[in-house]
Amino acid sequence: MGFGKGAQSNKRPSIKPELDRHGLGLSSQPGHLWISCRTHIDTLALLMDLTNIDIVMVGTTHPGNIGAAARAMHNMCVSNLVLVDPKCPVDEIAYARASGADTILDNSRTAESLQEAVKDCSLVIAASARVRSLPWPEMTPRQTAEKIRDLGGQSRVALVFGREHSGLTNEELQICRYMVNIPANPDFSSLNVASAIQLICYEIFNLNRTPAKPRQSSAQESAATSQEVEGYFEHLEQVMTTTKFLDTENPGLLMQRLRRLYQRLELSKNEVNILRGILSSVEKYKARSN
Numbered sequence: 001m002g003f004g005k006g007a008q009s010n011k012r013p014s015i016k017p018e019l020d021r022h023g024l025g026l027s028s029q030p031g032h033l034w035i036s037c038r039t040h041i042d043t044l045a046l047l048m049d050l051t052n053i054d055i056v057m058v059g060t061t062h063p064g065n066i067g068a069a070a071r072a073m074h075n076m077c078v079s080n081l082v083l084v085d086p087k088c089p090v091d092e093i094a095y096a097r098a099s100g101a102d103t104i105l106d107n108s109r110t111a112e113s114l115q116e117a118v119k120d121c122s123l124v125i126a127a128s129a130r131v132r133s134l135p136w137p138e139m140t141p142r143q144t145a146e147k148i149r150d151l152g153g154q155s156r157v158a159l160v161f162g163r164e165h166s167g168l169t170n171e172e173l174q175i176c177r178y179m180v181n182i183p184a185n186p187d188f189s190s191l192n193v194a195s196a197i198q199l200i201c202y203e204i205f206n207l208n209r210t211p212a213k214p215r216q217s218s219a220q221e222s223a224a225t226s227q228e229v230e231g232y233f234e235h236l237e238q239v240m241t242t243t244k245f246l247d248t249e250n251p252g253l254l255m256q257r258l259r260r261l262y263q264r265l266e267l268s269k270n271e272v273n274i275l276r277g278i279l280s281s282v283e284k285y286k287a288r289s290n
């Protein structure tokens, strides 16, 4: 059973120093100046916008990891946390480990499935410590940060992190366009999930402190969302089954290979519409010739 709370808020009272109009205030520790992260974001707004990034944790079993992830995110000014089918509550242990990053936990949302969690995202990237049987387009954390920066804050991005004990299933990985791998000791490459989130968010934060390069004109068309691309894959599978190109008794890796091919193309909304139009024309042709 999951512990999802949906959009419900589980806010706790927090004591924050009063801010002046510049967002500056006195820390509870004498001699320290307290500056809110929000103020940093506002100040750097022209240079960086990380509000389009969702950190998605799938099937997390330990509340301490959810709290530690919130802290890691807040350190790096990444604020949207999505919990897919969490196996533990967001409880005192989570808040203790968040060390003051309460707003991230308060505003976290839950989803029943990964597909639902990322449906509005145009770029879905899975973090994985494992090499898979079918190689997936793989990036380093730095390349991931570059890819996200090049979007210029225009499209929603999901960074997906797996279960503590078993990571992500192959089915979940299929929904993701890329895989990000943190290079590590080949004999001990699996990081704690919150550490993995910390490292990837750091790369994104660090790179976004410099201005993004102007977007290429070919990239200016709106990117298709995960839901639109998934709709295309379903349609494609349906038509290939009808035309018997896909042998449902013995499908092999055909769908996985096609997914990988299309994911590489980074389809726009218009392109998905064209591809679906072609499939519809095949369906009409088949219906006429029956």
Ligand code: SAH
Binding pocket: 126, 127, 128, 129, 130, 160, 161, 162, 163, 164, 165, 166, 167, 168, 180, 181, 182, 183, 184, 189, 190, 191, 192, 193, 194, 196
């Ligand atoms: N035993 C699991 C590892 C789970 S670690 C497995 O074999 O997959 C929990 C999550 O942290 C992983 O699913 C992944 O999202 C992230 N993670 C851990 N180490 C990582 C690494 N080296 N590179 C990228 N992500 C990593």
